[in-house]
Structure formats: C-alpha cells, structure tokens
Amino acid sequence: MPENTGGTPDAPRSLTARAQAGIENLIMNGELRGGDRVNEIALSERFGTSRGPIREACRALAQEGLLVAVPNRGVFVRQLDLREALEVYDIRSALDELMGRSIAERISDAQIAELWTLIDGMDDAAATRDMERYYPVNLAFHNRLLALANNRRLERLYRSLIKELHLFRRKGLLQQGSMAISNAEHRQIVNAIAERDPIAAGVSMKSHVLAAKQRLLAAVEAERSEQLSRGVADQNNGGKRRRA
Amino acid sequence: MPENTGGTPDAPRSLTARAQAGIENLIMNGELRGGDRVNEIALSERFGTSRGPIREACRALAQEGLLVAVPNRGVFVRQLDLREALEVYDIRSALDELMGRSIAERISDAQIAELWTLIDGMDDAAATRDMERYYPVNLAFHNRLLALANNRRLERLYRSLIKELHLFRRKGLLQQGSMAISNAEHRQIVNAIAERDPIAAGVSMKSHVLAAKQRLLAAVEAERSEQLSRGVADQNNGGKRRRA
DNA sequence: CCGTATTTGTCCGTATGTATG
DNA sequence: ACATACATACGGACAAATACG
Numbered sequence: 001m002p003e004n005t006g007g008t009p010d011a012p013r014s015l016t017a018r019a020q021a022g023i024e025n026l027i028m029n030g031e032l033r034g035g036d037r038v039n040e041i042a043l044s045e046r047f048g049t050s051r052g053p054i055r056e057a058c059r060a061l062a063q064e065g066l067l068v069a070v071p072n073r074g075v076f077v078r079q080l081d082l083r084e085a086l087e088v089y090d091i092r093s094a095l096d097e098l099m100g101r102s103i104a105e106r107i108s109d110a111q112i113a114e115l116w117t118l119i120d121g122m123d124d125a126a127a128t129r130d131m132e133r134y135y136p137v138n139l140a141f142h143n144r145l146l147a148l149a150n151n152r153r154l155e156r157l158y159r160s161l162i163k164e165l166h167l168f169r170r171k172g173l174l175q176q177g178s179m180a181i182s183n184a185e186h187r188q189i190v191n192a193i194a195e196r197d198p199i200a201a202g203v204s205m206k207s208h209v210l211a212a213k214q215r216l217l218a219a220v221e222a223e224r225s226e227q228l229s230r231g232v233a234d235q236n237n238g239g240k241r242r243r244a
Numbered sequence: 245m246p247e248n249t250g251g252t253p254d255a256p257r258s259l260t261a262r263a264q265a266g267i268e269n270l271i272m273n274g275e276l277r278g279g280d281r282v283n284e285i286a287l288s289e290r291f292g293t294s295r296g297p298i299r300e301a302c303r304a305l306a307q308e309g310l311l312v313a314v315p316n317r318g319v320f321v322r323q324l325d326l327r328e329a330l331e332v333y334d335i336r337s338a339l340d341e342l343m344g345r346s347i348a349e350r351i352s353d354a355q356i357a358e359l360w361t362l363i364d365g366m367d368d369a370a371a372t373r374d375m376e377r378y379y380p381v382n383l384a385f386h387n388r389l390l391a392l393a394n395n396r397r398l399e400r401l402y403r404s405l406i407k408e409l410h411l412f413r414r415k416g417l418l419q420q421g422s423m424a425i426s427n428a429e430h431r432q433i434v435n436a437i438a439e440r441d442p443i444a445a446g447v448s449m450k451s452h453v454l455a456a457k458q459r460l461l462a463a464v465e466a467e468r469s470e471q472l473s474r475g476v477a478d479q480n481n482g483g484k485r486r487r488a
Numbered sequence: 489c490c491g492t493a494t495t496t497g498t499c500c501g502t503a504t505g506t507a508t509g
Numbered sequence: 510a511c512a513t514a515c516a517t518a519c520g521g522a523c524a525a526a527t528a529c530g
Contacts, residue, residue: 016303057303063303063308072504073506090342097341157335259519285494296518
C-alpha cells in the first residue's frame with residue numbers, strides 16, 4: 001500500500017515528477033534542512049516507489065541547485081552561506097529592474113487596479129501585524145508582478161532563485177521586518193507602474209530587493225554581535241562537514 | 245569490461261556526469277538539433293553504458309532547459325522560438341548591467357590591462373575578417389568579464405542562458421554582423437570599466453546585449469522578407485509536432 | 489479498428505566505494 | 510590499521526504505454 005503521506009491527491013504524473021515535487025516540498029517545509037543527507041532508500045519507502053524515480057528526481061533537483069550530488073557519497077541538501085545568499089539578491093535586483101520596466105511598458109488600467117487591491121490587502125494585514133495573513137498576499141502580489149512582466153523564461157528563473165533562498169542557513173533572517181517596511185516600497189512600485197514610467201518602476205523594484213538585502217545583512221550582523229556578547233563559541237554544527 | 249567507445253580519456257567522473265556532458269556536446273555541436281527525439285537506447289550504446297545514467301543525465305538537462313521531457317513519449321531537444329530567444333536576450337541584458345556595475349566597482353589596474361589585450365586581439369581578427377580567430381577571443385573576453393564580476397551564481401546562470409541560446413532554430417542568425425559592429429561596443433565597455441564608472445559600465449554592457457538582440461530581430465526580418473519574395477510557403481517542417 | 493513492435497517507466501539485484509567500530 | 514556495515518552506482522529485466530502497419 002503506497003500510504004500517501006501528505007493530504008494532496010498527487011497529480012497523476014510520472015513517479016519521477018511526483019518525487020521531485022515531493023522532495024522539493026520536504027525542503028521548503030524545512031523537513032529537510034540544509035546540509036542533510038538525502039537517503040534514497042528512506043525516500044523511496046516514504047513515496048512508495050523504488051529507488052529509480054528518486055534518483056532521477058535528485059538529479060533534476062541537483063541541476064536546479066537545491067541538492068548537491070557527491071559521487072559515491074550521495075546527494076545532500078544544498079546550504080547557502082551568506083555570500084551566496086547576497087549573490088542571489090544581487091541577481092534578483094537586476095531581474096526585478098527588468099521586471100519593473102517590462103510591466104510599466106505594457107500594463108492595462110484593470111491590471112493596475114488589481115495591484116492596488118493586493119496592496120490594500122497587505123496594508124490591512126500589516127496594520128494588525130498579522131503575518132499569517134500578510135505572507136500569502138505578499139506572495140500573490142509578487143506572483144502577479146511576475147506574470148505581468150510577460151516573460152516566461154524570467155518567471156521560471158525568478159521562481160528558481162526564490163526557492164534557492166530557502167536554502168540559506170537561517171532563513172528566518174530573510175523576512176526580518178519585511179512586513180512593515182516594505183509596504184511603503186510596494187506602494188512606490190505600483191505608483192511608478194501606474195504612471196507607466198519604466199525607468200522609475202525598474203528602479204523602485206530594484207531598490208526593493210536591495211533594501212531586503214540590506215535588511216538581511218543587518219539581521220546577520222545583529223545576530224553575530226549578540227552571539228559574541230553571549231560568548232557563544234560554535235553552537236550550531238549539525239554534525240556534517242562539507243568536503244574539503 | 246566497460247569498453248570505452250570514444251577516443252577521449254573522459255575524466256573519471258560518474259557515468260551520469262559524463263553522459264550529461266556528452267549529450268550537451270552533442271547538442272552544442274549540432275549533432276542533435278532542436279526538436280530531435282533523444283533515444284535512450286541509442287545513447288546508452290553510444291556511451292557504452294546502460295540506460296540508467298542516460299536517463300538521469302536527461303533529467304538534469306531537462307531541468308536545465310536543454311531538453312523537454314514528455315511523459316511516456318521521451319525527451320526531446322528543446323527548440324527556442326523567436327519569442328523565447330528575445331526573452332533570453334532581455335534577461336541577459338539585465339544580468340549584463342549587473343555584471344558591468346560589479347566589475348567597475350572592484351577591478352584592478354592589471355585586470356584592466358588584460359581586458360585591453362583581449363580587445364586588441366579581437367581588433368586584429370576583425371580587421372582581417374577572420375571569424376575563426378575572432379570567435380575564441382570574443383569568448384575569452386566575455387568569460388573574463390564573467391569571472392571579474394565575482395559572483396559565482398551569476399556566472400553559472402549566465403553560462404546556462406548562453407547554452408540555451410544555442411537552441412534557437414536558426415542559430416546562424418545569432419552572430420549576424422557581430423564581428424565588426426560589436427568591436428566598438430566592446431571598447432566602450434572597457435572604457436567605462438577602466439574609468440571605474442559602475443553606471444556607465446552597466447549601461448554599456450546592457451546596450452551591448454540589446455544591440456545584439458536588435459541585430460537578431462533585423463536578421464530574422466530580412467530572412468522572412470526574402471522568403472516571402474521567393475514565394476516559399478512552408479519549407480521547414482522537420483516532421484515532428486509538439487503535443488497539443 | 490486491431491495487433492505488433494518499439495520505447496519508455498519502473499523495479500530489483502549486484503558491485504563498488506565510503507564511513508565506522 | 511582491518512574488517513564490517515551501509516549507501517550509492519550501475520546493469521538488466523519486466524510491465525505499460527505509445528506509434529505504426
């Protein structure tokens with residue numbers, strides 16, 4: 001009996017595709033943390049398949065950058081250090097500028113109104129500091145922008161980069177104070193888009209990402225100084241070492 | 245006994261990695277054209293392995309975007325239409341701007357001199373219209389810029405996009421008149437970098453890509469009008485249809 | 489419309505290499 | 510340092526789906 005673990009019906013795709021989505025979910029939900037070893041046998045039992053589809057799914061995820069494959073040792077969940085996370089932010093900033101320019105060039109009045117509705121929704125959630133409500137609307141807002149850019153390749157690439165950021169060691173730091181602060185930035189973005197000003201839209205979207213990058217840097221710095229004042233030497237070594 | 249088919253020593257990586265590189269080469273060399281079906285059995289015989297490593301390599305290449313996998317039908321070499329190629333150019337333009345900014349911020353005098361040397365080499369080749377000599381130097385120039393940007397993730401991403409452009413249906417059109425024209429653009433780029441002007445460097449690199457995009461558009465337009473004047477109706481249907 | 493051939497999807501057995509006691 | 514346990518890497522075989530005649 002396959003014993004479906006999750007609650008979702010699982011679309012009738014190939015086993016490899018299902019395993020790939022499943023492993024991806026395991027990573028996004030934090031069930032598989034950065035640096036963890038991915039055991040083929042355990043996963044094959046969990047998904048109710050043999051090891052073949054699992055292996056193929058791991059190759060795909062390794063190419064995408066979520067896993068790293070070490071010959072004769074296995075695959076591990078990739079771990080992003082601060083430097084790599086900042087690199088991703090820089091790339092995102094460049095892509096966001098392109099996105100803003102593209103959107104401002106071709107958006108319709110109805111689509112502008114739609115963006116304002118999402119902004120209002122975020123404002124409501126932010127006013128009550130309701131992160132549970134803010135997060136999905138924020139996601140919908142950025143997904144809408146992604147779609148409005150009208151560039152399928154950019155959409156795929158951008159989503160891949162977002163997933164990669166989940167591999168940052170302390171992904172909790174990524175959203176530090178994002179709710180209150182970035183609301184103003186969101187309004188600025190939509191303002192520029194509504195005025196059909198490609199330059200301003202690009203700049204405001206780029207700045208939005210770079211501001212998030214700076215918030216991450218500040219959060220990391222704050223955490224480090226706090227650890228130093230506590231005299232914490234090396235508290236988090238999950239017992240795995242990366243290869244020399 | 246494994247019986248190595250090819251003549252090259254083949255680095256002692258895993259069979260999957262070798263197969264992945266091998267298939268990639270087949271695509272880049274044009275031995276596998278866009279839309280072609282990738283036969284697992286034929287490739288396994290060619291590489292002297294079983295189907296397992298081939299299948300895993302195909303999953304990786306599909307995730308990278310070089311192949312598309314259709315369930316129960318097999319994997320096909322992806323084919324870029326004009327719209328998709330233009331999308332890639334737009335993305336490249338954004339990444340090139342980031343690259344130019346990053347380089348201008350941190351380049352050393354010695355590295356600037358190195359870039360000028362490469363420019364001179366391209367000038368020599370361009371003066372004699374020697375495409376065989378121009379191409380590798382041009383590649384080295386852009387590879388050097390990629391390395392100077394000091395962003396590993398950007399480097400990996402950019403190379404992936406370049407590979408993707410090889411999947412454009414008429415990749416011959418991609419280099420139309422690139423030799424003579426883009427020399428001036430290259431000098432402009434290095435000039436801005438040498439002056440350590442991040443804004444100017446970013447703009448000149450972005451413009452370089454967008455100019456290439458315009459040259460592609462012009463070449464496609466020229467080809468289409470020529471076909472129309474000849475009365476060619478539908479000459480190139482390679483006998484494969486994509487799924488409904 | 490049906491039967492056949494070919495190809496993909498999946499599973500399992502074996503060998504090889506690594507980590508551990 | 511040696512032997513053992515374990516996981517991956519690879520190969521081969523069966524079943525299902527598709528394409529062709």
